[in-house]
Amino acid sequence: MLIRNARLVALDGAAPTASYDTSEPVDVLVEDGLVTQVGTALAYDGEVHDAAGAWLMPGLWDQHVHLAQWTMSSSRLDLAPARSAAQAVELVAARLEAWPDRPVIGYGHRPTAWPEEPLVGMLDALDTDQPIVLISGDAHHAWLNTTALVHLALPVRQGMVAETEWFAIFGRLRTILGDDGTGPEAYRRTLEDAAALGVVGLTDYEFSGGVDDWVARWGEGADLLRVRMATYADGLDDVMARGLRTGDPLAGDPRLTMGSLKIISDGSLNTRTAWCCEPYAGPSPLGFPHGQPNQTSEELRDLLARATAHGLTVAVHALGDRAVTEALDAFETTGAQGTIEHAQLIRREDVRRLADLGVTASVQPAHLLDDREVSERLWPDRGDRSFALRWMLDDGVRLAMGSDAPVARLDPWLAAAAAVHRSLDDDPWHPEQSITAREALAASTDGWGTVATGHPGDLVLLGADPLEGGDDADHAARLRGFADHVLATWVAGQQAFG
Template sequence: MVAGLILREARLVGSAGLVDVVVRDGRITSVLRADDEPPAVPTGLEEVRLDGRWLGAGLWDSHVHFTQWVTLQRRVDLSGTGSPEEALAVVAEALAARPADGRPLVGYGFRDGLWPHPPSLAALDAVAPDRPVVLVSGDLHCGWVNTKGAALLGITPDEFGLVRETEWIGADHRQLGGLPEVGEYRETALAAARRGVVGVVEFENADNLTDWPARVAAGVDALRVQAAVWPDRLDAAVAAGLRSGDPLDPEGLITFGRLKVVVDGSLNTRTALCHDPYPGLDPAHPHACGVQSVHPSQLRELLETAYRNGVEAAVHAIGDKANQQVVDEFERLGVAGTIEHAQLVGAADFERFGRLGLIASIQPEHAMDDRDVADRHWAGRTDRAFAFRSLHEAGAVLRLGSDAPVAPLDPWISIAAAVGRSRDGREPWHPEQRIPLSVALEASTRSRVAEGEPADLVVLDHDPTTLSAEKLRELPVAATLLGGRWTWNSL
């Protein structure tokens, strides 16, 4: 049995000199200059020559909905539709191609923030009068359903066929086909490893503390997972004596992460809670400025319960009013935490992120997906939208993620968006908010290539510090190590 590895002639990312890296029992035990007298290979160590390839810390995606990422391939792709009519045409084609077996047709990816007019319940019923149809928005914050789809999920759509926020998120989505097979989770985890990923932060609204250890036991072992708990499962976690960071499986791959609280909606659904109303809405409309899913007093109670019991928190806040409220509560309680998304931040609140030691868990590819939506619905405020550099310079700790399936589970895409602020040949959007590659890499890792660190490593054929943002998106990964074992190896 191999007790470890010695990786010969590696270049550390961003440097030119060659090193030899020794790995034992899942950790880096030494990093030696290769031009020194090369150490003999101890008994039981496998020697792997990297021949000058670049070696870096393995990558993390700090915000995923893993089950929904796994099931993406099962769903009808609506991401390219630019109107309700285009979406209906895709649905009609999918219905014609699939047997009428009574199972729901599920689509994913419509983004109606720029559609010329709202969708229609009647139109969706006309296309599918006899079969449940459930269409999930690209931001996961609303669904467009027909009458049979609404009955299946036990939800009540409005005249447009839309169900938003709390009612939508709390619906029993297992009715749409149940959980994927273990093999699907395994293949999806391995696909992430092929992009250099060693860990993810799981925010699926599910029993993550039970589901993920069971998956590891069944062979889904290519990733570390920090598993979040939602408010309805917080009391059970506290009663079990669990604290953030506690291992949940014998291998230590799964750890208890944070309490996830969603206090507002999203930009595309026009439910992110803002100080200013959305264009075209009467200021007297009850949701003219977005949706308050959790009131500050409720958030305070949840945070007090969590922190009193050793559970840290990650709070979803997208609009500037929501971010202000969440920062207020962290400041009031005197605790640090994570704000997920932090997409629109008030000018006075950047400084507080840094002063309070808050983590801004951001998804840079969302800025590329939503730049036109932001220009329309947050007009005059986009200088502080997706403001990565402002957050960094204020002292916030940045963590990069994808929010998969909202964006692909691929940290190189997130890194490219953070440093380039452009995609598809377009001019950079608010280029003043770009962050340096060194910052983006640090925000995408949890360890270093140094003695005593976990041997969670990525091997690259190219030095990412020399590549353009567009090249970073497609950067090949030669190999990935998780705790000293190969989860991907094309060497």
């Protein structure tokens, strides 16, 4: 196909060196899924799209998605407004009154700041025989009633199901939900919604499923965008037995590929389980004032070494600064390559180590919008090194941005706006760590800069220039609504939206 009369969004700071006038619209030819020519008055007798002076840039990626959970979210009870356990119970009661014969799956509550601890008995008091599963906003723990605990073969308790125990049983939720809203048709709708935002690719870190699941849903129509499928440690043997390496195509299609080994090395801020160098402020209800790791140093290094020996990159969830240090030690010892996922709190010297080791920082800037208040309360003296994106870019670290959906909305424009202004309506939070809109969008395109010959034909056409305006609150607000300017999205030269 030929895209005619398009202005190039200058993600490299300027349009690529070329023999044409870079200030004027150009033509972009895509053949066999690749950009083969960029110039003026290109001759072509096939499919032509007239951009009429609109803006063209590489398509956007969300580098961290839990796709089954995000797909299910449309049918979940929204618990984000709850400011106490009692309010959450009221929301559940209202859902049961409306739909008494259906299980309740809720999502989005953040109980760290609640005045009371959520207990199983509070949900049991609703006197229903339906399972109730309420997933926290950070997706690291869930609050269940006894019916759900029994249904999922979990020990009966009064507290929540957290971290490793929760991740292990997430895949069994379908036994409660039946048709859980994550079939191929539901996935297709999710991918269509993403394409309408200008998204061309996703990295899927879902806790359940594997190669066979993705190959099956791909063949049944969930094949609109590029997808990199990660595996966890419990699926590593299967991936190795298949001889799969990072980047290998699945289902015979180069748009669906094998991704990384994902390792969750520590927890989250809201559960106080992110592993930190200094203790959390206030009490430690779990008995670990610094948070805690999920593996020993030896176990972490062994996983990285096994993955590397079999041609897999590694994605290490490390949210606290101690976890980041430990992960970098493992990368250095084993020679592994890949990403640190989150790096939400980091020491200055470890930013430099990220750059020296060539490890990518896979970050989710929209989290700072939700975690700002909690960070100030639990890490009151560490805000200057939370979401330290400016340090990372200044030191030469490669950034890859995502959402961690459903923890934040799958929306690269929201992530970019958060990275630029570090706030919604308030003053920016530690603005010294802000980055520019150009830098944020460059970190959202899988490493591709201004559209040029040799790029994949993964493109988005925009009705306005996303770089126009200063990097201030007004520009951030404009970016948050930029999905309205998406005119068309192409993946490997095939139109996915528009």
